[in-house]
Amino acid sequence: MMSMRTILAGAAAALCVAPLSTSHAAWEPSRPVEIIVPAGPGGGADQMARVIQGIVTQHKLMKQSVVVVNKAGGAGGEGFLDMKASPGNPHKLAITLSNLFTTPLATGIPFNWNELTPLAMLALDEFVLWVNAEKPYKTVKEYIAAVKAAPAGQFKMGGTGSKQEDQIITVAVEKAAGVKFAYIPYKGGGEVAVQLVGNHVDSTVNNPIEAVAHWRAGKLRPLCVFDGKQLVYGDKVAGDLGWSSIPTCKSQGLDMEYLMLRGFFMAPKVTAEQVAFYVDLFKKVRETPEWKKLMSDGAFNQTFMVGAEYAKWVATEEKRHEALMKEAGFIAPKQ
Amino acid sequence: MSESSHGDGYGPRHRQVEIGVAAATAVFGAVVMAGSLQVGITWAVEGPRAGFFPFYVGLLILAASGVNAMRAMRTIAPGKLFASWKQLRSVASVVVPTAVYVLLLPHAGIYLSSALLIAVFMIWLGRYAWRMTLAVSVGMPFVTYFLFERWFLIPLPKGPIENMLGL
Amino acid sequence: MEEISNLMHGFGVVIQPFNLLVMVIGIVLGVLIGVLPGLGGANGVAILLPLTFSMPPTSAIIMLSCIYWGALFGGAITSILFNIPGEPWSVATTFDGHPMAQQGRAGEALTAAFTSSFVGALFAVIVITLVAPLVAKFALQFGPAEKFSVFFLAFCSFVGMGKEPPFKTLVAMMMGFALAAVGLDTVTGQLRLTFGFTELLGGFDFLIAVIGLFGIGEILLTMEEGLSFKGRAAGINGKVVLQTWMELPRYWATSLRSCLIGCWMGITPAGATPASFMSYGIAKRLSPKGRKFGTGKIEGVIAPETAAHAAGTSALLPMLSLGVPGSPTAAVLLGGLLIWGLQPGPLLFVEQTEFVWGLIASMYVGNVVGLIVVLTMVPFFAAILRIPFSIIAPIILVVCAIGAYTVHNSAFDVVLMLVFGVIGYVMKKCNYPMAPMVLAIVLGDKAEEAFRQSLLGSGGSLGIFWSNGLVGSIMTIGLVALLWPLIERIWGGMRARAAS
CATH class of the missing domain: 3.40.190.10 (Periplasmic binding protein-like II)
Known part of the structure; x- marks a missing residue:
């Protein structure tokens, strides 16, 4: 793992001299990276996004700056639709909460998580x-x-x-x-x-x-x-x-388990190199003392997942949410 | 249409405009009512449903629009002008370029379209020399760029030029 | 007293050179943020938050809260000069502030606005200093029913007194309510009135409507009247500040009342915007010159600005002591506190005395610094009105467009802004009042939400609005305020009869 990271970092450093290089070995952002928060300022997802912004800036983990953009409309639907509408854009990340599943189900907006590219699960929030x-x-x-x-x-x-x-x-x-x-x-x-x-x-x-x-x-x-x-x-x-x-x-005696996803997604149709860059970035973020402090302050469950494992977890959770919401009568009627 | 008795040029009659506005608000009210019906307008056990308040709000708009239209018929002198065509032309001279601007903005990016808007205004309405026009119309987007994108880190809409420059 | 010595210690922390420097930077940035419509205090604080992570927490919070003060001060500037409220809470300032500028009294209006802001903030800080724990307890009394009653009172004290035809007022107000209802319904989680348009998911933002109705609408009216901002002949002199100050003490009653309204609304927490409207409405009713409000009366600037600043300042108290933000900006500050490892809540005052009293001391010093900074800028701001219309108008349009865009980062909002501008022009020409519409957009969905939350709790019974002394008395005062014109007429009639 370490060696892989060193290689990636080294390659990234080499490449930044010639950003237009055709090599696919490593990619890095060429403009400021937006973190889309599908919730209002001050909430849990927003806080996490801003902590990450601070960590990346302070520890200089990336050449480009990080920008946090709130798109809270329609229980976050606005943010998800914006991501969906930017295929191939590697400079947009979305931090998600459970509304990734619940908003499309409850409001009927045309969106499903598998239209985005799963990036990484950073933590799970407890209830x-x-x-x-x-x-x-x-x-x-x-x-x-x-x-x-x-x-x-x-x-x-x-x-x-x-x-x-x-x-x-x-x-x-x-x-x-x-x-x-x-x-x-x-x-x-x-x-x-x-x-x-x-x-x-x-x-x-x-x-x-x-x-x-x-x-x-x-x-x-x-x-x-x-x-x-x-x-x-x-x-x-x-x-x-x-x-x-x-x-x-x-x-x-209260048989119920529920954890909320605090994870990242990218726009549809981004390349594997681009995903790899951000996965590596988040690994570095997780090593910082600021991140560890946030985790213990909020008593987060620190499960970290990427790639297929993450996608599989999300798919399972979606099924579970659908079942729970159907049972509760929360699914939007088809219009 | 009768001749204006006020002699202050020609233009749409105030009464017609008032009735037009009342009709527009009435349509708005009806749309709101229709939208409310879709989400349920009843008062359920646990309180009003999502469409309850909007429905009656729409109904009130509809009813009050009727009153406004009737009052316009009765109380406004038929010859009174809303504004002269000349005045409306100067209003349109702002609305039209601005409309083009807001439609152009998502495609051409904010910097180019803003420069164009300022230039159009200064040359067309202000009759400034091109030197001054160029200075203001290019200067303003520059200030905007540094203020918003560099300093406050707020991304603004960008177009092909910004992409070319890699901003 | 222990508090006093803590406060003195706080002052010691604040007047360190580094902190003073941070304070001035914060104020200037805040004024800038306040001036630019759309770029609100919440945005400003959120954006600059990461930059403060490397500072000690006390310096960081001083900087951020000074941005907040600066934004509160700055919101009034464009309201007065161009009829464009830079911040939601300065909408009510346009009603008399802009007419004053048109009459060539921009300097006077700006001085009155800044000074009133300062007075409001100072009053609120003193309240925080003296009765913080008590106030926190009071804020806990506010459940959904109590919140609804406060919104109801704010609304009732503002409506029902315009000179426009009543049915036009009704249409305008109801359109505001309808626009506020668009988007997600918080109580049921359903989308309503969106008709399948994804652009409408987020609803109509108050700021977009205000930038269009007031700002763009004003430019169109100016065009119709022939290309000039009226009253720019104003002589600009440095004495305007002192002259206005001589006049201000006359309105002490309005100031005091507005301070109280502001603190009340900030703590409950209903926010600075309703506070400014409510204070303006009550001043209009109680002032002997009430009927002339809207034509450029200085009281019409003092009342909303004092209340907005008092509310904005006192809103920080529930945030610190309960962790519940009284405004979007406070919400972001709250996030900052958590990041610095400070837990807002009842124990913050006990465990982090240095931080808390440093912050409170910075409120005193920050507002003094802020007042000095903005007052020195008054002649400069008034001079902006001298720029020819054909240069300033497109710049205003661009600034408004950027402002509209930054609210939700949506280009659709910019289109909406222009539509609202045309609507504002036609409304003004046809004598439809815009203030009730704007107030309805601000309060509409919050009031409805609180109303329905209350009923969910009471099992659908309306009795909850008279279920205890607090909510019952606020509701009753609201009803009296609503029916006041009627009561006044009956009273007047009875007196006339008695006299004859």
């Missing part, structure tokens, strides 16, 4: 079931009992967006536990966490990074994490507790 710390329920079991005790549809679950990951998890929890929530969609994850602190909703499935500040301040309580295994970050976060002390939902 945690949160409740207000003032509430008496301390375990998933007590929580489910409380939901069941409340009149049907009176127990409020807050989440980001409608027919997106948070609501999918909510529906899955409903199915798994045989309960019914009133799901209230908000625009951003930070807002959802504050609504929970203010007792305007009764529980949320916020990402770790969105709710951690309130957990540390003793306002929120994590009940379980929607991952197959417990988190690896053992540092103390709130009192004696750390991310690794949160049990998995499955172990608490």
Whole structure:
């Protein structure tokens, strides 16, 4: 792996003297690279894109500059359609979240992920079931009992967006536990966490990074994490507790796993050399201390995948989302 | 069409324009209502559906447009001009080049089209000498390029020339 | 008191030469960003964020927040000079600011705008300094129903007082609501009113509409009237600042009221734009010269600018103490905090005292520096009006086009901008008011979202809007504001009868 990288880097360095060389050995960007964020400024994907922008700039990992462009319209549909409409453009990357699957399914826009070129999975974002710390329920079991005790549809679950990951998890929890929530969609994850602190909703499935500040301040309580295994970050976060002390939902009798993709795609019809350049770039990004800090702050699952393995993972996830959304009745009717 | 009684040249009548505007807003209202029907306009158990508010907004536009059209018929003197043709010609002298500009922009890139727009204005409306025109029309895109693309790192639309230069 | 000593320590950090330098750079960049329509404070901060990673966090946040102050100051400049709001919150400033410029009083309007901005910000910073924890608790009270009531109040205090025909006002306002509804419906996740056009996925952005309706529309009107920006004969002198300052204390009541409105709207957080509209509307109602608003009254500049700046500043408090951004710019700053390893939230004030008080101190110093920077530029800005129309007009068109493009990086928006420009021209000629339309575009989808979120929580019962004292009283004040013209007439009638 190292030698491969050294060769690539060396070749890139040699080539930059003669950028118009016909050699296919290594390619590098000849103009600023745009990272298309299919979400608004300030969200998880946007933050990650901007951290990468900062890392690339600061560590001089690339000759050209990185530009972050938000295209949030239509639950990110705008961004995906823009990528689709730039075949062969090697200077555009898209960072994705679960709306890669959910937006086309829920809105019926003409887009599918396999119209783009899969580049790399950088991490997976976790989901945690949160409740207000003032509430008496301390375990998933007590929580489910409380939901069941409340009149049907009176127990409020807050989440980001409608027919997106948070609501999918909510529906899955409903199915798994045989309960019914009133799901209230908000625009951003930070807002959802504050609504929970203010007792305007009764529980949320916020990402770790969105709710951690309130957990540390003793306002929120994590009940379980929607991952197959417990988190690896053992540092103390709130009192004696750390991310690794949160049990998995499955172990608490709530059979649901969900992780959100934080990965990159390129435009259709780009060459293998171009893909290789960015894969190499991301490998370098992952080595930096800034990236490692972001990972531990947000308790991310650091799975890294490229190529066929990545494409296969995405295909499996798409099937799963389609099944989950069909079950929940979230698929847009054909017009 | 009757002769203008105000004598301030010729031009479209204000009443006709008002009725035209009311008709346009009415069509807009109807389109909004039609669009709302597609997503459901009822008040479901958990509150109004996606089309509920837009539907009634469309309905209000439709109804108020009718009132506006009737008021235009009753209250505006038939001879009153909206604007003289001469005035409208000067308005068009901005709208037409700008329309060409916005349509050209995605294809020719922002720098070339902006230079052209500024040059057209300065020569056509301002009758400036070509030296001055050249300085402003080339200078402005340059400033724009450095300000946006280099300093603020905002990519602007580019055309064949920029591609040739490899920018 | 511990806070005071912390603040003093903060001042010590801020007035280090490097930080002062960073501050001036930030202000100048911010003014530039504020002047260019479309390139908002959020963009500016987002773009410059990576550049600050190599600085110490305190210097970085000083720079970024100064960009924010600069953008708040700068938004007023093009509003007054060219009727083009550089930022959403300076739309209300155009109503009286641009007529003032047309009358040759651009320097006066700019001075009033900048000074009011400063006063608003200062008031908000003092509020933050003194009652931060209390304010944070207050902000937690705001669920969807409370938010809806605030939007409702902002709306009610602004509408129902124009001199345009009521049915034209209704059409304009409803068109604004309809445009705001286009795109994705947050509550159901459905696309609506897009009719299959992918260009409409993102909906109609408020800024595009405003750049077109106000900016391009104004150029077309100028063309019709024969090629000149009116009132450019204004004598430019350095004394205009002092002269305007002599006049300003007379409007202390408007200022104070606008400060309060601004802080309230910033903390709740509803944002600077609704705050500016609401403050303008209330000033118009309460001022003895209210009927002449829109013709170039200085109060019509003071009210929105004070409120916008107070709101913009106080919006940083919920961001720091709760991690919920009060504006798009605050959202990006929030991202920055996380990147520097600072966790916004209740503990930030406890764990990162140096950072927090450094930031608060920089708010004081930054605004003073900002005021000095922009005031020295007043004669220069006023001089822009002397450039001949046939040079400045195409430049404005180009700047507007770039602004429209940068909002969503979409060339379609540039076409839309021109369409809105023509619509704005025709609307103005036919006496349709544009302000209610613009306000409806700003508040429409947010208000609808909050309304429907509330009903989702209440199981469809409208009673939620009167379910507690807070929401109930805001709603009631809103209703009173809405019906105020009617109440006034009845009251006036009763008095007349009593007199006879």
